[in-house]
Amino acid sequence: MVLKHKFNQEVKQVAISDIRQFDIDVSNIPDIIKLTLGEPDFNTPEHIKQAAVDAINDDQSHYTPNPGIPALRQAAADYYNSKYHLNYEPEQVITTIGATEGIAAALQTILNPDDVVLVPTPVFPIYIPITQINHGKCITIDTNADGFLLTPERLKETIKNNQERNIKALVLVYPSNPTGVNYSREQLRELAEVIKESGMWVLCDEIYAELTYGKTHTSLAEFLPDQVLLVTGLSKSHAMTGWRAGFLMGPNDFIEQAIKAHQYLVTAPTNNVQFAALEALTNGQEDSKQMKNEYIKRRDFFCQELEQCGFEVASPDGAFYLFAKIPTKFGTDSWKFVRDLAQKAQVALIPGASFGPGGEGYVRVSYAASMDKLKAAASRIKDYVKNN
Structure with a gap:
């Protein structure tokens, strides 16, 4: 017997996240700098980790x-x-x-x-x-x-x-x-x-x-x-x-x-x-302050670097993302842009098209990465914009 509707039809119509898939795909590129996921590069504060260890030792299981x-x-x-x-x-x-x-x-x-x-x-x-x-x-x-x-x-x-x-x-x-x-x-x-x-x-x-x-x-x-x-x-x-x-x-x-x-x-x-x-x-009420101060430095640095390359950046008032309009000479196909950038410049960004109407023609940059990585990525993007 063949089941008529083997799976939930709504689930079947939902796609796997193209953001996650692209991040996986570019991971195979040698020397790639990924500014893709919303993942803080900081470690969890020690006192929080210790609380979990104590809970395990206290048989909180x-x-x-x-x-x-x-x-x-x-x-x-x-x-x-x-x-x-x-x-x-x-x-x-x-x-x-x-x-x-x-x-x-x-x-x-x-x-x-x-x-x-x-x-x-x-x-x-x-x-x-x-x-x-x-x-x-x-x-x-x-x-x-x-x-x-x-x-x-x-x-x-x-x-x-x-x-x-x-x-x-x-x-x-x-x-x-x-x-x-x-x-x-x-x-x-x-x-x-x-x-x-x-x-x-x-x-x-x-x-x-x-x-x-x-x-x-x-x-x-x-x-x-x-x-x-x-x-x-x-x-x-x-x-x-x-x-x-x-x-x-x-x-x-x-x-x-x-x-x-x-x-x-x-x-x-x-x-x-x-x-x-x-x-x-x-x-840990104050734990985010040090991270926040560092994110502001990174935001200001990378925003300026992108603008010097001809990107227009939305007003970044929070989180750790920049949403940047691709320079005119590259057109508005954000998937084409990020794939080419990853292959030629070894920098991975997320295409604006992944975020629905109003996003095409933009890229998302996660600056939740070290300043060394951001400086290297900015240099590579500058070279890419200049030479392509």
Whole structure:
């Protein structure tokens, strides 16, 4: 007997990440400098690593409560409340396997078939396939003409043009991956007025909140606590990408349902990782400062180098990315550009086309690399632009 639909049709239509695949492909090029992934080059602080070692030695190897150990949920609430003027109780926090699981659990919790999620682009593409796997639909909003920021006017227009559809949620990622652009407090307040009137959920991915330059980060949850589903974590702020320590926060009625999605996705977070995360939140409030200062130096250096080569760089207010418009003489095919650059100059960047509408003609540079690597990469790019 042949099964009629052997696989979930939504999963079949989702592609493997071309960002990850390109990173793997160029790794075979000798002497390649990869400015591709959002991976801090710093190591996890020693006191956090030791907390994990202590937890292992203390036989912290058993199941914990599904949403995480109570002390960690309390510490997460306290940490983000104090930094961003929020008012979460520990019961409103779920400890997740990185921000990725937080995104997946949140969207699984709120989406019914054919519900619509609004996704401003260019954006890291994870939100779109997760929506599709959960039988939702995405409407992308190209923000290129507005400085890569979603404006209240553009949001109103999109809602008006799709009145017949059930718009369930809006995704906001800031500071932005891939552009590094961030929203000011006033810009968020104006957006909040439109969102409040619409009644939709907002999935706020604020994983880069502590890597904000020139502006103090404002969480939309401060203005719309009953509509914001806040995703955050320690991967970027504490150089803990491989630990997979994240948090999902929201109003009580949402959390009650999201715990179910979380439970059946992962059961519970890894035990010893939770104790490392607890140490990061209680004794590592300043851990990101040294990294942040170094990122600013790298950003300023590489931004200047790219501009001298004829790239136009979006205003990089946070995260550790530059989103640069390819010099005119190379055209606008970003895949063609990055492949040729990798082969001829041994520098790997990510094509803007990977980030949806508004991204073509650009490249994303991750400056989460040592200054020595950035200097070498800048020299190679200069030679490439000059000679090709």
